[in-house]
Amino acid sequence: MDDNGKDRHGALSRRRxxxxxxxFRARRAQETGVxxxxxxxxxxxxxxxxDPLTLAAAALEYAGPTAVLYGTTAAHLHGCASAxxxxxxxxxxxxxxxxxxxxxxxxxxxxxxxxRTEVRGxxxxxxxxxxxxxxxxxxxxxxxxxxxxALARVGAAERERFRQEVAERLRVRSDPRGxxxxxxxxxLATGRAESPPESWLLFRIVDAGYPVPEVxxxxxxxxxxxxxxxxxxxPALRIAIEYHGYxxxxxxxxxxxxxxxxxxRRGWIYIDxxxxxxxxxxxxxxxxxxxxxxxxxxxxxxxxLQARRHREVGDRRRPR
Numbered sequence: 001m002d003d004n005g006k007d008r009h010g011a012l013s014r015r016r017x018x019x020x021x022x023x024f025r026a027r028r029a030q031e032t033g034v035x036x037x038x039x040x041x042x043x044x045x046x047x048x049x050x051d052p053l054t055l056a057a058a059a060l061e062y063a064g065p066t067a068v069l070y071g072t073t074a075a076h077l078h079g080c081a082s083a084x085x086x087x088x089x090x091x092x093x094x095x096x097x098x099x100x101x102x103x104x105x106x107x108x109x110x111x112x113x114x115x116r117t118e119v120r121g122x123x124x125x126x127x128x129x130x131x132x133x134x135x136x137x138x139x140x141x142x143x144x145x146x147x148x149x150a151l152a153r154v155g156a157a158e159r160e161r162f163r164q165e166v167a168e169r170l171r172v173r174s175d176p177r178g179x180x181x182x183x184x185x186x187x188l189a190t191g192r193a194e195s196p197p198e199s200w201l202l203f204r205i206v207d208a209g210y211p212v213p214e215v216x217x218x219x220x221x222x223x224x225x226x227x228x229x230x231x232x233x234x235p236a237l238r239i240a241i242e243y244h245g246y247x248x249x250x251x252x253x254x255x256x257x258x259x260x261x262x263x264x265r266r267g268w269i270y271i272d273x274x275x276x277x278x279x280x281x282x283x284x285x286x287x288x289x290x291x292x293x294x295x296x297x298x299x300x301x302x303x304x305l306q307a308r309r310h311r312e313v314g315d316r317r318r319p320r
Contacts, residue, residue, distance in 0.1 A: 008121075010045050011057035017043050038062075038103060052076065052085030056122055059088040059104055067092045068116055068123045070107055072138060074130035075146050077119040079153055082145040082196035083134070091125065110174060127153075128162060132169035135185050136178030140207070140305055144185050145199035151191025159191050184305050192216045198231050200278055201243050205232065208283060209300025210290075213241070219263070228263060237293040241271045241286065243278075269293070 017035070018026045026043075029035040033046040038055060039062040048054040056077070060067055068074075070091035075083035089105045092098050100106045115129045125133070131150045135143045147166075154162045166186055170179045188206060192215040193199045206212055217233035217240075218226045231242040240263060244256065256272070263270045269289040273282045290297045 008061060009057040010048050010051075010054045011061045012043050013061055014041050014043055039101065050086075052088075053120065053122075055086065055103070056088050059090055060122060062104075063090055063092060063096070063098050063106075066096060066111075067098070068111060068125055070125055071105075071130065071133055072142075072146070074125040075127070075134055075150070077122065077124050078127045078130065078150070080146045080149040082142065082149055082199070084142075128165045128169060132166050132173065132182065135166070135170065135182030136173065136175075140181065140185055141200045141203040143182070144189055144203045145193070145196040147186060147189035148191055148193040148199045149196070151189055152193075154191075156191075163189075181305065188212065188305070190215045194231075195243070195245070197243050197245055197275065197278070201241075201273060202232060203305065204278060204280065205241070205286075207305040208280065208302050209304060210286065210297065219266070219268075228259065230263075237290070237295065238268045239271075239286075239289045239293065240268050241273060241282070244272050244274050 014026070014037070017029075021029065026035070030037065030043070035043045036046050036049045037043050038049065038058050042058045042061045044051075044054050044058050052073075056069055056073060060069070067090045069077060069089065071089035072083040073085050073089040076085040087103045087105050089107065090098070091107045091109055091111055093111065094108045096106075096108065098106050115126055116123055117126050118124065124130075127150055131147055134146050137143075138146070151159050151162060163186065167183065170182050170186065173179050185203075188202065189199075193202065194216060198215070202213070202215060211234060213232040213234050214230075215232060217230045217235060219228040219230055219233075219240075221227045230240040233240045260270050260272065269292065271282060271285050271289060287297050
């Protein structure tokens with residue numbers, strides 16, 4: 001509990017710990033590893049020293065009441081599994097004394113009251129604000145996966161409203177760095193990816209200069225009912241590409257090959273991509289697939305989704 005008696009997931013101020021245990025017992029608890037101090041003035045149980053929720057609470061205890069969980073830590077608390085909870089990311093006012101240190105990344109910036117909420121008793125940025133920040137600051141493949149998860153979490157009925165909220169946050173963002181790239185990634189997110197690697201693969205394909213595919217496209221039979229769901233597809237060209245993770249497909253080679261063969265019999269070019277091929281080993285096969293369909297991809301332009309942040313700042317400041 002904190003000094004107000006509120007549960008903080010095991011995180012305690014050193015001052016409160018000493019008041020409850022006494023100086024000698026508190027020091028002894030640290031010496032034996034029963035308690036550990038991730039940052040000055042705050043203690044957590046030794047057996048929870050790597051627990052993301054406990055460390056998030058400890059970071060807030062360390063930073064004080066004006067701090068709020070930010071970026072991937074905020075997205076993680078909102079339920080986005082592809083968002084790394086650690087190191088803990090905090091947003092604090094510009095005048096705050098806190099600085100980045102091991103295990104803690106500190107951002108300074110404005111924090112309107114409307115952007116704050118609570119998740120599991122901890123102050124955290126609202127999901128829309130967290131996604132907008134992630135789209136501008138994180139690696140683009142990670143950012144796309146988080147945006148996809150966020151869109152999936154809000155549900156189909158609210159998906160476009162949420163997308164518009166994030167787009168507006170990008171438009172009015174006080175720091176213009178990353179906003180052009182963020183808007184491109186947001187436009188690519190669908191909420192239909194069924195795993196983070198599917199989002200990573202989508203990013204790599206589009207960033208490599210290929211046309212944007214449909215995500216989890218339903219392949220119907222003669223009666224109109226779905227026969228297969230394809231991870232990524234160009235239906236007009238009948239090209240499909242699918243991600244195979246080892247954990248989900250170990251021991252399923254016969255079933256996977258039968259499925260692939262059925263898709264090919266229906267006139268599709270089918271390409272499977274394994275986890276160790278995400279870096280682009282599939283590109284020659286995909287180039288050949290487009291060539292067979294009469295589309296020349298020899299002049300595709302890689303890097304279209306990775307605008308340089310310093311160039312974006314210049315674009316925003318240039319008179320119009």
